[in-house]
Amino acid sequence: MPLLVVELFAGVGGFRLGLEGPPGSERDGDFKVVMANQWEPSTKTQHAADVYVKRWGLIPKEEGATLYIHPEHDDDLFLNEDISKVPIKEIPKHDLLVGGFPCQDYSVAKTLDKAKGLQGKKGVLWWEIHRIIKAKKPKHVLLENVDRLLKSPVKQRGRDFAVMLACLSELGYVVEWRVINAAEYGMPQRRRRVFILAHKRGTEQHRILSRKKVNAIEWLTESGTIAKAFPVHRTPEQLVFEQHLLSEGEDFADLSERFNKKGLPGNKSPFENSGIMSKNRFWTLRTEPRFEGKYQILSDVLLTPGKVPDEYFLSTTSMTQNKGWKYLKGAKKEKRYGRDGFIYSYNEGGMIFPDALDRPSRTIITGEGGSSPSRFKHVVKFKPTKGQRKRLKLDSKEHNKIRENFRLLESEWVRRLTPIELERLNMFPDNHTEGASDSKRAFFMGNALVIGIIEKFAEVLAER
Ligand SMILES: C[S@@+](CC[C@H](N)C(=O)[O-])C[C@H]1O[C@@H](n2cnc3c(N)ncnc32)[C@H](O)[C@@H]1O
Known part of the structure; x- marks a missing residue:
């Protein structure tokens, strides 16, 4: 049975390519995207959605519909709608939720009306992801973001990521994260992004990471899901840093208000490039990539x-x-x-x-x-x-x-x-975005990810 996947903020389908392989190719069957969502707020024409539906052979359910279906399989849906307007009932059951989303202000405030509780800022897409995880409880969640997420905002370094971790902890997930630069694992582009991988109760990762005694160093450098896919050295002078998220009696608004307010020396974030979170505690450590394969270079992708x-x-x-x-x-x-x-x-x-x-x-x-x-x-x-x-x-x-x-x-x-060379730098198939203008094609690649990274995640997730 393949793991069923929902792809949020799908763009032109980088996660899907990494998990399933190119459209129409023989899939090895470990992953199957059952729904993708993509909607570009800044333009009327939905250029990325147009590429996606064309590549995967999807057609509108009815004329003018924002829901697209596959003419032969009824488990391949695409929704070209603002995710904040998508009701939960339209999102199918899935095992893995994936998406690359913007780094925004994740602060939480208490509402004036105390009975209503807590509130995050409007239009912040993390809260849409949170809403879906809360309702659908996928086994795993894999998110991609700029590495600035670990350090933002400037006046309270790490607050946004702390809020995100606390939310996932409350929903019963354990989390692993790592900042990965694709080029350091032999891929042709220097692209540094943070990958956040969460696991629900019932998964092997959850079982190990929710034990009373967590061997953080061992997980982060040897046996963890990310460590298996992306081997590392431990930076020798770096000690593991351990901290609780919510203190006794605190809620998310309190955490959001006080997290790292005094600032660490050098205005640093407490979050290093590698870490885990389990049951309201996190451990973080600086690691260095270990890669012995062949390094690809810019000249390799040139026409x-x-x-x-x-x-x-x-x-x-x-x-x-x-x-x-x-x-x-x-x-x-x-x-x-x-x-x-x-x-x-x-x-x-x-x-x-x-x-x-x-x-x-x-x-x-x-x-x-x-x-x-x-x-x-x-x-x-x-x-x-x-x-x-x-x-x-x-x-x-x-x-x-x-x-x-x-x-x-x-x-x-x-x-x-050229657009093909930009696609190759993200390890996309040649001409994946053909049909759009050259500057749109470049725009898609600036938004996309290096799919070799998702392929490595796919391998270890499938193994487990
Ligand atoms: C960083 S890009 C992700 C690109 C994708 N991983 C790929 O491989 O092409 C974020 C995407 O989210 C889309 N987006 C932004 N706001 C959205 C919203 N409210 N609902 C749905 N999609 C949205 C953008 O149009 C953009 O394509």
């Missing part, structure tokens, strides 16, 4: 030059113009004008330009697409074909001047990354 469309080549003007590539990628020390005419000095270091091909790539961000120059978009050097040189006049004087300026060889030129 052969002949396959790169002309619009990805950088133009000579875009390099040297005001606020062009040269300026934006470069180091700067300048005066800037704030609102109200306030003048401040602005400094930043230079970016490696073009990007290093012999290392994993930098993180893809949502603004990666489009031809306008940017500090954060990737630019690579490559050897254009004869045809491209001729067509784009790459042997002109202006081009040679730029080559001199940026220390490029005569045979080389520079370009942005």
Whole structure:
């Protein structure tokens, strides 16, 4: 029997690809997504949902419906609706709830009307996840977030994560977490995210972690689910830090109000990159990745030059113009004008330009697409074909001047990354997002995850 999965904040389906494999491929049958939910609040057209339903062959239940079904299997649903508007009864029974969601303010306040109890901020998506876990009680929950979650907010480092852990503890879950940088486990992109894996009563992980004596170091470095999927060294000088979440008589609002209010030395969060939580207590420790396999690098994902469309080549003007590539990628020390005419000095270091091909790539961000120059978009050097040189006049004087300026060889030129290369950096199948505009495709990849990470989670979860 496969584990039944509900995929929240599904985007273009990164979790599903990691758990099930590419659409239409022979599944090994350990996981089966029975419902996905995706709704983009900022646009009317639902670009990511369009990609998802197309890739997995789903069709609207009726004309104009937000519910999509599979024409042959009735256990493959997709809902293109704001998750906060989705009634629990529409969410099928499942064993594993997954999702990558935004880092927002998770603080809890007591309501003015005491009888109503406690209240989190409106529109904060953690409370939607919480509502679903509470009602559906899946065996496991796997969530992804930016690592800032462990340290936010700045004035009360770690409060949001503490509230989240306390909520999961109250619902009877034990939790493991780890900050994982995909590149440190041989994947082609440096992308650092925190993965939070919760287990319900009745699972093996819950049985072990809810014992009276928990061997946190052993679990975090050897036998834990995450430790099995992502081996680590323990950082020698780092002691395990242990703390209770709620104190006697406290509720979530009290925890939210007081957690780390005084601040630790250096304004640090108590949460290190690895940890576990069980029965209102957490243990946390700094670990370092241990990986002996092959490291993938940026050059591994590049298309052969002949396959790169002309619009990805950088133009000579875009390099040297005001606020062009040269300026934006470069180091700067300048005066800037704030609102109200306030003048401040602005400094930043230079970016490696073009990007290093012999290392994993930098993180893809949502603004990666489009031809306008940017500090954060990737630019690579490559050897254009004869045809491209001729067509784009790459042997002109202006081009040679730029080559001199940026220390490029005569045979080389520079370009942005294509949508397929961005997909490869997240280990998606080539052309998974085909059909959307190139800048939307880049946006999807800036939002998505490296699916090799989910594949590793899938392996250990299936084994257990
Ligand atoms: C960080 S992305 C997750 C991307 C996904 N893991 C993937 O592989 O593509 C978060 C997603 O949540 C969606 N989203 C934001 N607010 C939502 C809401 N209220 N209801 C449902 N989905 C929402 C966004 O459109 C975005 O696609």
